[in-house]
Amino acid sequence: MQQIATAGAAKPEDRALAGVLSAYVVSATAWLLFATFIGVVLAYKFGAPDFAPGPYLTFGRLRPIHTNATFYGFASIALVGLAYYVAVRSCRTALYSVRLAWTGLWLFNIAAVAGTVALDLGFSAGDLEYREWPWPVRLVFLAALMVTAWNLLFTVARRNTHDIYLSNWYTMGGVLWTCIIAIVAILPWYQYGLGQVAVSGYYMHNAVGMWFTPLALGIFYYALPKLLSRPIYSYALGVFAFWTNLVFYPIIGAHHFLFSPLPWWLQTTAIVFSVAMLVPVLGGSANFLLTMRGRFGELHHSYPLFFIFIGVVGYLVGSTQGTVEAFRSLQAVWHLTNFTVGHSHLTMYGFVTFAIWGGVYALLPVATGKQPGQLGLALHFWMAVVGSFIYVISLSIGGTIQGLDWVRGLPFIQSVVDMQPFYIWRGIGGVLMFLSHLVFAWNVWRMTYGRGAAALPPVPAFADEEAA
């Protein structure tokens, strides 16, 4: 990792941190390219089902490979890398253990490779959304989480600041809670028949909202003040959102199984708390947007800021949409249609992925002293925004039509036929998104091992957190 020049002030621990962050981001980028390439193949199969036949490329095996690689290859690795960096900088300390960080990275990658291979060979734990990997593979992932939790906690424990900055609340919490999620998902004793349905509802929701959401919010809380050189609008609001999110979110998993034979009270509780989720979501979003108040004109000059802005909008719109979807009257139409697929891309892509990109563009150049080019930034940004917009809109419209076809009692095949144009539009959006990832990979290369566009002057890397 010696090649990563840190411009000027190259203290050994700075260089080690830059090395860790670079390795995590590069690794995550490789997974992003892989996972979304599979995504494009899947999208193509909706129009050409006989394309790429045979067991190893069949739809039902590639589908979980796509989702798991996105979740546990790309997003998890990227978020953990950024969380380390944020912890070190906001605590004005050094990483507790560089070696543990590398161990974690290896474990994440071993799990993701083993999980991918297992699924392709047909070893699936059972089409259980986001926990299809066989349990030994998920144990490796759990080990990676525990290593990360340990390293993060001890880094924060060695801080040279009085307070623990808000970002670290979210990131430490996210990693610790996810250890619990992973354990609950693996233990078999309460997962028979309908019991497993209840656990699936809990799992598929919490794995998203107690893992990706808090880590992505952690990036917002650090990167926004940094990019704007002003403190977060309200620290107290951030703390309030933290606790309300923690209490409300875990309760709403069963809204994935509305109208199922799960007990009616469980479903109703989930709906009620889905509405309560508006509190942390609106609170958090308002906090971010108010931090940006009066500075929206700068979006055009600062792509990192623009990425984060889209991420905040994705968080606001995606989460609010989630609340709306939870109502029974709307679920009766949208449930089981492609609308859900649109929703999950609005949140995982529009929110989490844009947050990651904003974080990478805001922090990685500071760590390595290398900038990506302006053209690369612009290309990445606009293709990703336009692509995901087309993707989400087409599936939302198509999914609604699909659901209405069913309500009208048309022969089932009519809903398959009616989706065709929307599948094509989804494919066009998906290809644009994939192309933007190629540009992102090029940008990452320039910020890490390649030649940057312009060397930065070394910045004293402290957020304005203490001003809050």
Place this chain on the structure above:
Amino acid sequence: MKKLLLIAGGSTLVYAGLALLMGVLPGIMLSQTPPGPGVKPLTPLEAEGRAIYVANGCSYCHTQQVRPLAQDKVFGRPSAPGDFAYQTPELLGSERTGPDLTNIGARQPSAVWQYIHLYNPRAVVPESIMPSFSWMFAVVAKAPEGVSPVPVPKAFAPAKGVVVPTHEAEALLAYLMSLKQTPLPGADQMSASALPQPAPAAAAAGTAATGYDPAKGKALFSANCAVCHQESGEGLPGAFPPLKGNKAVNDDDATQHIHAVLHGVEGVVIDGVHYDSQMPPFADTLSDAEIADIIDYERSSWGNHGKPVTAKDVAAVRAKGK
């Protein structure tokens, strides 16, 4: 240190409590749900088929949960907790790119159809986007003793040899055939009281006893018959007979036609052809009026000119029994 303990430790404790409450406890309670009346464990072959279903991700396109909603009626009665006693890992699914399969063993019991469909779905449903599972079949010069070759239509069949199912396909078929809902005493009252009931299209069709509605007839035919007899009415040679120009369909005495739809057909030689596959019965899934609509559609399409029937005629044949 205290701060760190409060934030990390405190929140983790809270979360652990919630995970117990919302994940583990419902899991414990619901895992003990007793099997519903008549719900049986899978045989070894069916269980093997289920594993193949899981390995190939059928449930990313197919749900196995019938909701107590009008639009789900076509898939069977609403799923009940006792239905899932032997269903681990659970396969409820989250997307219906293809139809729900909870009751597919009753809705589409024809092994021949299932095999052709698995070999290449487009051979029976041209608009289908389901993948082909042809690797679960073998192409041999001659089918071994006691195995009937799958009558794959020419356009989809291999140039040489015949298609026979491998053990994998047989196990998968056995699993699909095991997906049959058991009757549930009082299921109707349950769903009616638990829910607001939007006016179901099917119920409306059931009351329209007078007059033949061509649009309704066509839709019902597409939904129930076209996968075998095809939209063109020409069937699939060697697998499903044509209804175009068919004797029973054009006969002015419609008894045989009605009987076929109500009770199914098996082992009847049609136009000199013996069909290995069977025609499933529709007496339990379609009302008299719906059957009359379908029959009139068949009798007035593709150049057919049979005398139309009414729901009363269907009721009369139904009353006589098998």
